Amino acid sequence: MTHNAIQRLLLKRFALAAGTYALALVLLWLAFFTGHYDQPLTNVAVGSALVVISQAALFAMFYSGCNLKCADPSLTEVQVLMGLGWQTWLIANLDEARGSFLVFYVLILLFGLFHLSRRAFLRCTLMVFFSFSAITLWEGYHFQLTDPALAALQVCVLFIVLVWLELYARYVQASRQRMRQRRFALQAHQDTLRGMMRQLEDLVATDELTGLFNRRHFLRLASRELNTMDADVVHGLALIDLDHFKRINDIHGHAAGDQVLQAFAAVASACLREGDVLARYGGEEFVVLLPDCNPERLTSCCERLRIAFTDVELIGLKVGNLSLSAGMTLLELGDDLDDALQRADQALYRAKRDGRNRCAAAWENVDA
Known part of the structure; x- marks a missing residue:
């Protein structure tokens, strides 16, 4: 693929991520107006503005081509870590609606499922688990949990989901590796076949003794x-x-x-x-x-x-x-x-x- 085609594909992926952020912001404001987001209006507005600014900065990098200078032009791990950070900030300020917003952790991790390495994906899953567990333990230590049993259940559910995602990511990446190897092998066979076809065409078109056309x-x-x-x-x-x-x-x-x-x-x-x-x-x-x-x-x-x-x-x-x-x-x-x-x-x-x-x-x- 050419650089322009790759850049267009990366911009489409970024647009998908930005759309997910927009959906999350809509739900954030919905949670605020329904009384499930325990922060003043100023904090909600500032947080929303920072999310928009961060996405605008990423868009500027993709649009200008600065991302191509990075080791990973897709900036997948950066986007995933940024998304997990904002999600953790959102979770920390929710009360009863916290469990409903856990699904966004899964969406963010799925964004990097096909592009992150095994170690990078493991780092992200560990960040999710320890971040959410730390929030739960902090609130439990300060007796801020309205339902400790529900909070413990949420931690357990998140742990099981993350383990499943990690195993599934390993399976997907192993399958992609096998498919990549098969594709390379098929490409090598096709190159060999094309070479043989060219040789056959030369044999058909060439006089064997003189090397001239027949x-x-x-x-x-x-x-x-x-x-x-x-x-x-x-x-x-x-x-x-x-x-x-x-x-x-x-x-x-x-x-x-x-x-x-x-x-x-x-x-x-x-x-x-x-x-x-x-x-x-x-x-x-x-x-x-x-x-x-x-x-x-x-x-x-x-x-x-x-x-x-x-x-x-x-x-x-x-x-x-x-x-x-x-x-x-x-x-x-x-x-x-x-x-x-x-x-x-x-x-x-x-x-x-x-x-x-x-x-x-x-x-x-x-x-x-």
């Missing part, structure tokens, strides 16, 4: 280029055949032929620019697609390939003079790829018929 992948790429080309753009297409390749295989063996194919692939890849497409079309035949090309550039590129290939020297192998023949054509908008390949093939046939080791263009006059 015929199927070239036809897919060329068709896509034709479908997306602009009206004023022309592509160059050339079929290249290595001369006397069968004789090399017959005299020197197929291993030597494979070495010649690999040498051409290396030379041709070095001569082409980024964006040009080179593929093994089949056997000793290769195909080149030059996007955004013109006749002069296509001819220059094929001649450069031809000359570079004639200068190749194979290590540990003497196969005589290497050469190639090329048939060139141009692709325009609306052109059919099969027709263009047929034109290039006819030009290639003419280059071989005229003596090989040359480049012939489909736009040239055949009778010239």
Whole structure:
């Protein structure tokens, strides 16, 4: 998730907590007007104002992004401890309605159930129990409890609820840890699977011997280029055949032929620019697609390939003079790829018929 997305999520959580504070304040004033809150109006107003100020300060931290500088950007433990402090202050000033407001302890702890660590959650539960017990003992010591048996029962009930929350929090956190580990394991499996899929795609698209694209992948790429080309753009297409390749295989063996194919692939890849497409079309035949090309550039590129290939020297192998023949054509908008390949093939046939080791263009006059 991005920082903005995380911050929006934290603001939503804060809004939920602020809404809980608003509900508590409504109940506080309701308890005051019904006579269950034993404090003057001034104390109630000041306490309510301090609660609002504390929430405004937290909102300012979230809104300004200062919370992102903290170890815990959610400020969960801070909010929980602050909420428990205000709740304890409220409980200390209630009389018969004290038991009804104990539920807010549970709400505050549930706010941190999924985000606090085990130790932090235990600290918060201990703070709740000892705070409420201290209030009860203080009032009991000063004989201020109207019903000591009810107060003792409230302490026992709170203790049982806190123990249950602590055990449930451990269960939830252990479950989240297991789910996190499974998610990481699943992510690792997905990454492995994606890597294998990429390898399979490479195997499907690549000629194993030369490392170039194979015929199927070239036809897919060329068709896509034709479908997306602009009206004023022309592509160059050339079929290249290595001369006397069968004789090399017959005299020197197929291993030597494979070495010649690999040498051409290396030379041709070095001569082409980024964006040009080179593929093994089949056997000793290769195909080149030059996007955004013109006749002069296509001819220059094929001649450069031809000359570079004639200068190749194979290590540990003497196969005589290497050469190639090329048939060139141009692709325009609306052109059919099969027709263009047929034109290039006819030009290639003419280059071989005229003596090989040359480049012939489909736009040239055949009778010239």
